[in-house]
Amino acid sequence: MTSPINSFLKSLVLTFVVGLGFVSCSSSKERPTRLLIYASAALRSADRAGGERKAPDAYRKAESAYWKAKTQYQLRQYDEAARAAIEARRFAEMAEVEAETRGAAASQGDLY
Numbered sequence: 001m002t003s004p005i006n007s008f009l010k011s012l013v014l015t016f017v018v019g020l021g022f023v024s025c026s027s028s029k030e031r032p033t034r035l036l037i038y039a040s041a042a043l044r045s046a047d048r049a050g051g052e053r054k055a056p057d058a059y060r061k062a063e064s065a066y067w068k069a070k071t072q073y074q075l076r077q078y079d080e081a082a083r084a085a086i087e088a089r090r091f092a093e094m095a096e097v098e099a100e101t102r103g104a105a106a107s108q109g110d111l112y
Helices: 004-025 033-048 056-074 078-111
Strands: none
């Protein structure tokens, strides 16, 4: 069984590689709609995992980057919106993993 940290690192590397692919393929005229959708989904997952309480720093960074991405998108600054959306997703995934890790550690502590 893999540890949560190994899973997190694999997820982080995959997110980075996929994100680089999206950014390199995007032009200033191409809308990063999917990146915003992925960032939003990652934020929802982090929220369900308790990221706001258990990983407040990463969660706040994710929210901030997400709202920056939305704002840049509305201003038609698509390259900047794409970068912010990738950052939002990365921080949201970090918050989710941290929240789940802390939740697992707390439940193991209840066993003793």
